[in-house]
Structure formats: C-alpha cells, structure tokens
Amino acid sequence: MINDDKIIKNDERAIFALRALYRQYGYSQFKMSRFEEYDLYVKNKDFLVSDEVITFTDRSGKLMALKPDVTLSIIKNTVDRQGEKQKLYYNENVYRVAKGTHSFKEIMQAGLECVGDLHSYDIAEVVLLAVKSLALINNKYVLDISHMGLIAAMLDDSGLSHDGKASAHACLHQKNAHELRDICTKEEIAPEKTDKLCALIENSGNIVAVLSSIAPLLTTEDEKTAFAEFASLCKIIEISGFSKAVRVDFSVGNDMKYYSGVVFKGYIEGIPASILSGGQYDRLLKKMGRKSNAIGFALYLDLLERMETTEESYDIDTVLIHEADADTVLLAQAAEKLSEKGSVLISSNVPEQVKWRRLMKFTDGRIETLENND
Amino acid sequence: MKTMINVALPKGRLGEKVYRYFKNAGYECPSIEETNRKLIFENPDKGVRYFWVKPSDVPIYVERGAADIGVAGKDILLEYEPDVYELLDLNMGKCRMAVAAKKDFRDSKGTTLRVATKFPNIAGNFYAEKCRDIDIIKLNGSIEIAPILELSDVIVDIVETGTTLKENDLEVVETIVPISARLIANKSGYKFKNEEILNIRKSLEEQVRLQG
Secondary structure (H helix, E strand, C coil), X not given: CCCCCCCCCHHHHHHXXXXXXHHHCXXXXXXXXXXXXXXXXXXXXXXXXXCXXXXXXXXXXXXXXXXXCXXXXXXXXXXXXXXXXXXXXXXXXEEEECCCCCCEEEEEEEEEEEEECCXXXXXXXXXXXXXXXXXXXXXXXEEEEEEHHHHHHHHHHHCCCHXXXXXHHHHHHHCCHHHHHHHHHHCCCCHHHHHHHHHHHHCCECHHHHHHHHHHHCCCHXXXXXXXXXXXXXXXXXXXXXXXXXXXXXXXXXXXXXXCCEEEEEEECCCCCCCEEEEECHHHHHHXXXXXXXXXXXXXXXXXXXXXXXXXXXXXXXXXXXXXXXXHHHHHHHHHHHHCCCCEEEECCCXXXXXXXXXXXXXCCEEEEEEECC | CCCCEEEEEECCXXXXXXXXHHHHCCCCCHHHHCCCCCCEEEECCCXXXXXXXXXXXXXXXXXXXXXXXXXXXXXXHHHHCXXXXXXXXXXXXXXXEEEEEECCCCCCCCCCEEEEECCHHHHHHHHXXXXXXEEEEECCCCCCHHHXXXXXXXXXXXXXXXXXXXXXXXXXEEEEEEECEEEEECHHHHHHCHHHHHHHHHHHHHHHHHHC
16 A cells, blocks of 8 residues: 555545544445536525535536535435434535635535434534544644534523524624624623623633533523533543543534534644534434434545645656667666656656756766756 | 744734734734834744734635734624634724715615625625615725715715715715724634633733723
C-alpha cells in the first residue's frame, strides 16, 4: 500500500481512514448517482445548505439536478419499517454555490446516516463516530454539541412571539447576547426569562460545567425531558473519554423545522470553518411522511486543503536533460538509477514551468551536475 | 510562546477609536501609533497582531480566518451576513439604517417602489418582510442624489446626524435598524484561542462600560 505523505493528500488519506472506521461499526457504503430528480430538492429546499441547484432536462424530459446534497437521496432509498434500521456511509461530490460568489463549486463530502427505528445507543454511536472522525484527521479538534429540543423548549418558555423566537435563535447562533436582550426588552419579556435565554450564550465549554449551570434554570416538562436526553448523551461522551474534545455550545443550531435532537459541528485547528456538521433530523422524515428516526453527519473534505502540510520546496528532485540523439538504453539506465534517490524528469530541454532541486546533463552515458539548489 | 490573536481593524476614524479601546484594555501596540505606511503591527508581549483593512472587508478577513477577531459596523454584518460570532456591541460609531425620501414623498403602494441603496441585501430583506414589491438600484455612493434626480422613490442608507439629508431636502421616512460597531470572531479561532478571545472581550466590555 502506498503510504507516502508526499503522494497521499490530506483528503485522500482521510477517506481511507474514515471508510475503515465506519465499516468497523457496521456501516456499509452507499454509492449513488450524480443526478437526482430536481423535485426531491424543491420539496425540501430549506434542508439544503444552499438552495441553488444545477439543473438540466434529461432525454425523457424529466428535470434533473446535479446532487447538492447526499442526505435526501439516502433517506429516499431507506425503508420505513418498525424494528429496522440502516447504517450507511458515503463519499461523494456535491455541487453548490460557494458563499459570496455566483459560481458553483464541486465539494468532496464524506459522512454517514443512520436511519430507521433508532435506540438512544444509535444516537450516541453516531456522535462518537463524529468525534472519532475528527480525531482521525487531526489531533487538534473540537466537537461542539447542542440539543435542538432543549433550545426549542427554552424558547417556547420565554414567551417570545413566533418572529421573536426566530430572531432569538439567530442571536444564539451568533453568540449575540446584546441583541438577544434587546429582542426580549422589545417584547417585554420578564428579566428572569431573558437571563435564562442568555445563559445559553454565556455558558459554553466543559460538558459538566455547562450542564450544571443550565439544569437549575429549567422549569417546564419539555425542557426537563430534552435536558435529560442531552445529559445522558453527554454522560456517554464522558465515559468514552472524549470530554476534553467535546464541548457543549448552544450556538450550534440547525433549522428547527428539520432537527429535533442533538446537533453538532466539528472544528480542526487551522481550518477557519466547521469541517463537520450533523444532527438528529427526525422532523425531516416526518415531513416526508415517515415514522423513522434519523441522525447523520457530513465532513467537508475540500476544507482539508487548508490544513497545514509540509509544502514541498521543489516540484522535482532531478531534471536530467539529454541530447536528441542520446542512447535510449543508457538513458533508461540513468533514469532508473536517479529515481532511486528521488523523483526524476527526463527532458531534451530545460523545462520552464518546473522548479528542480538539481539540474543534470546526460552526455555519452555520463551524468554531470549543472545546477544544485540544495 | 504566547498565542497571537490577529485583529482586523477598520481603516479610518472608527478604527482609530477602536484601537484606543484595545489600548486602554491592555492590548497596546506602540508601533501602530507611529506615522508610516505599514499595514500590520504586532506586540508579541501582549499576544496581539493588528492590521488595518477596508471596513467592509473586516468580516471577510474574520470569516476566512485571516483574523481571529475584528471590528465591523452592524450595517456591514447585515449586508454580507458572514458566518461569524458577534461577541460585543462596542457602542461606538452609532448611527441608523433608514429609509429616506423627498419631503413631499407619499408611498402610494400601487406601484413598484424604486429603492436606491448601497445595501441591497438589507433593503431587500426589509421590504420582503413587508411584502412590498421593490426595484433595487444598487449605487456605490452619493445615494442622496437618487430621489432628487427621480432615479429612485426612496433611498436606504446610513443616517448619522441627518444633516446631508436635510441639506438635500430629504427626510427619514422609517428607521430600519440601529447601527454600531461590533466585535466579531472567527468560529474556529474562537474554539482554539478561546481563553485569549474571551479575555479580550471581557476587557473591551469593561471599556464600553467605562465610556458609558
């Protein structure tokens, strides 16, 4: 097996490692077509990261799309039966508009989905696999976790209007406590209820510390039920030895129309955006008329390009130039010998676009060094 | 070695005022006060590296991780919607985003409203909430001239004192949102330089409180 850091790129190495990890936990690969009927995305537009999709009409007249998302295709292909569950992983390219531009970008995405009649163990397993996925890529990582059920219950208890709740949720997402207070003041929310919401911004980090700060604030049954579910998941994370890498952060939030339980985002030092995103999205399935539960996550492997690597100073170790009438057999022998010490480019003239370590010349079976950049 | 925090400051008067807050909060960098054309200044002892950038570029530097934190006006944050944390209202550079029109303007609501603005996203979102059909005219400056020359019915722009509006026979029709400078942070940087960023936030919050 090729195991050379110079040859295998970060994203390629990650794909191999992740595949092995997911197989170890009983996940099987789901290989899908590049195209999907556009209709699938129109019905669930808000679930997509970006709502712009590349479309075309196929030969039968159907409007098709180049996949902007993998999850919807997987769900469409799973069975919805009591007692059944499917554990699938994938490694696919998706096509989305890059933020701040008007052009589409091909994004390499890996991830997994666990869909069906799920036990709380399945939920915990997926969250732990998210942590382990990050650990496989780099040892400097953080997984932020939150619980949409708990956030929704706390927003319900606040007494904010429908629009107020949406604005407050946006503030949570940005850790924007000053505007959250302004919203509550405008809607004449009681100071203790405002403080309770702001506690979701002010408390983040260590699992035990955050949970013990939030617990005494909860009053309604919905809050307590969601908290108990979240706390038991956090307990499993602690027992599994990941309490340092996993932090509670209520700014992690996805669309409440689709996400109902745990949600999480993963970060790797040196990469400016979250590289992993996932959560429990039972509400999407309900919207699609299914009874199943579902949880999954995606890793955006294109971002691994930003991860620090030892940049090569040269394109090639040796450039060996030769006369047009050089003896082919002798030249092949010289190339073989030089290749034992590094990469070699054989050329009849000095290449212009290549940065070399050594420039050598082959004349009558002899090799002489013309330039040495060591 | 001390962890360095990269800070993107908006060039201009607001940026200078923001730097004074950082300085008073204990994050001084003497080289920034020297008169020269340098753009990057650092004080390794305090663990800070400042750089001046165009105000509207601050969120881009922060979102893409070239800066861990930065200071940007709320107008720019609302317009570009960067994926960053908004940690503190610095309570400076205060003004408002408003709809303004000629003094005799009456919105008949029977026709498409022509809106001239430098902030098409803010204007678009504001009128979308009202279900009002508008035609956005994106301009890059001298917005006040648009209604006078009948290029637009109204403008959506930043209003500080209202003097420019008054001198051009315009008036504020409606305030969209109050604006001030905000401390923003890169989401990933916030995870890995958490203690340092929280310390800066706390010290700046104290400065905001002292300034009243």
